Amino acid sequence: MISKRAQNVPASPIRRLVPYADAAKAKGIHVYHLNIGQPDIKTPKQWHEYIQKFKTEVVAYTHSQGIKPLREKFAEYYHKWNINVEPDEIMVTNGGSEAILFALGVVCDPGDEVIVIEPFYANYAGFAAYLNVKLVPVTAKPENGYRMPTMDDFEKVISPKTKAILFSNPSNPTGVVYTKEELEIIANIAKKFNLVVISDEVYREFTFDNTKAISMFEFEELRENNLIIVDSLSKRYSACGARIGTFVTKNKDFYAAALKLAQARLCPPEITQYGAIGLLNTDEEYMKNAMNEYRLRRDVAYDEISKIPGIIAHKPQGAFYLSAKLPVDDSEEFIKWMLSEFNVDGKTTMVAPLSGFYATKGLGKSEIRIAYVLESEKLKDAINIMAKAIEAYNNR
Numbered sequence: 001m002i003s004k005r006a007q008n009v010p011a012s013p014i015r016r017l018v019p020y021a022d023a024a025k026a027k028g029i030h031v032y033h034l035n036i037g038q039p040d041i042k043t044p045k046q047w048h049e050y051i052q053k054f055k056t057e058v059v060a061y062t063h064s065q066g067i068k069p070l071r072e073k074f075a076e077y078y079h080k081w082n083i084n085v086e087p088d089e090i091m092v093t094n095g096g097s098e099a100i101l102f103a104l105g106v107v108c109d110p111g112d113e114v115i116v117i118e119p120f121y122a123n124y125a126g127f128a129a130y131l132n133v134k135l136v137p138v139t140a141k142p143e144n145g146y147r148m149p150t151m152d153d154f155e156k157v158i159s160p161k162t163k164a165i166l167f168s169n170p171s172n173p174t175g176v177v178y179t180k181e182e183l184e185i186i187a188n189i190a191k192k193f194n195l196v197v198i199s200d201e202v203y204r205e206f207t208f209d210n211t212k213a214i215s216m217f218e219f220e221e222l223r224e225n226n227l228i229i230v231d232s233l234s235k236r237y238s239a240c241g242a243r244i245g246t247f248v249t250k251n252k253d254f255y256a257a258a259l260k261l262a263q264a265r266l267c268p269p270e271i272t273q274y275g276a277i278g279l280l281n282t283d284e285e286y287m288k289n290a291m292n293e294y295r296l297r298r299d300v301a302y303d304e305i306s307k308i309p310g311i312i313a314h315k316p317q318g319a320f321y322l323s324a325k326l327p328v329d330d331s332e333e334f335i336k337w338m339l340s341e342f343n344v345d346g347k348t349t350m351v352a353p354l355s356g357f358y359a360t361k362g363l364g365k366s367e368i369r370i371a372y373v374l375e376s377e378k379l380k381d382a383i384n385i386m387a388k389a390i391e392a393y394n395n396r
Contacts, residue, residue, distance in 0.1 A: 009129040013122050013356025017332070020339040021350050029343050032382035035352040037172070037320065037371045039238040041293060043279075044286050047239060050278030054271055062270050064262040066092025070273045073280045074246055081204065083217045083229070089250050091258055092268050092276075096202050096232030096245035101127050103198045103228045103247060104166070106257045108133045113161040114198075117149060119323060119357035119364055121172045121200065136162070137359040142325045142367060145314035146174035148182035154189045165190060168200035170213050173357050173369040174323045175298075175316020177211045180218075187219040190226055196254075197222055202232045203319040205287055208295050211317045224250050235320070237279040238290070244268065244276040294320050294372070297379055301372040304383040308390060322370045323354055328393060331355065331368045338389045349382040349389070 014036050021031045065071070071087035078085050093099040100123075108114060110132035116124055118137040128135045138153045140146040154165075165186055170177045190197045199216040207213050216227055232245040247258055301322050302315045310327030328334045332353035342348055354367035372379055 009126050014352050020336050024339045030347045032349045034370045034382055035350045039373045041238045041290055043239045044237055044282040046278035046282050047275045051275045054274045062267045064267050066268055067273050070277050073277050077280050083215055085248055091247040093245040093247050094268050095243040096230055099230035099245045099247040102258045102261050104131050104133055105261055106254050107164045107196045112163045115165045117167045118359055119173050119354055121168055122357045135359045142312050146176050148178055151185050158193055164196040164198050166198040170203040170318025172319050173321045175319050175321050177207050177213055177318040180214055183214055191221050196226050198228045200230050207318040233279055242272050296376055297372040300376045300379050304380055308387045320372050325367045331366055334393055342389045344385045349386045
């Protein structure tokens, strides 16, 4: 007997095609993984140094909100970004995923609605289904570079059950970095209808071409009562397996409610919290080098994909993702075919179908997300293989 909740949680569009990749590898095919945001840049040495220094006779529970030295270090980090929060307004979570679950759980009852900008980070759908919360989409379109929908688009979907707006900036999966004017639409909607803004700011460092990721903390009308920031160290320091994120809010009621959820799961792992202190002590040169590398990869990915006839793509300004509309009828079927039927010199490419990043049925069917997390030559080869696959697929 399987619960309706478990049945309603969607499989990850990022991971559900892994069996096809595994089958290709079993046949000796090399698979370029552009489907998942797993960076290949080395984790900072400070992580390993702090882990190695951590010695204790008993690996014990920590405070449910996370150890104080780490929360203090996070507060220092946020202050550098003019996000002026104190350690007791920061909760350490098991990755950004748990922070989103806490935020939705604090704000919503079963049956409540949360507005999302689609395409959105696909796991939002899983978190919402787990909590029996309905995601209500407003749609950003590939033809205009997935820019922010209009005020009217948001107002059309407001209902008495609407409790929050959840979105990421820079955007996963599109790479869009929203302007201050675009973010004002979110702030104005939240103020007008007394909604909570859940701002996913995991990729704030990853911006290109003189753009800057503006935190929703800059909107004073939201700051004290209507804002939750969710964050993670996974991508910033190439430490996805560390599972360290944060739930940040100045609203004391939100924090107290989230703390009860945190107490129910006891605490984050002790040793990785000490490793995270090391990450936050990483010198600025690390991030500068990482940004230069991602900028190069962004340029290579965009230049190569732009050569494909019939494709619709815009140059991403942030994160390390590129979303594009392919000249195929069904991107998921194309990806399955590419993994099971196609290779060039024993190599093939895996990307993520974008349909799973939409809440509106039927949208995104021809779209994909590329995570440009491989070094440039591998990335170029992977996209060239995909270009050849598109031509072969449409000529079957």
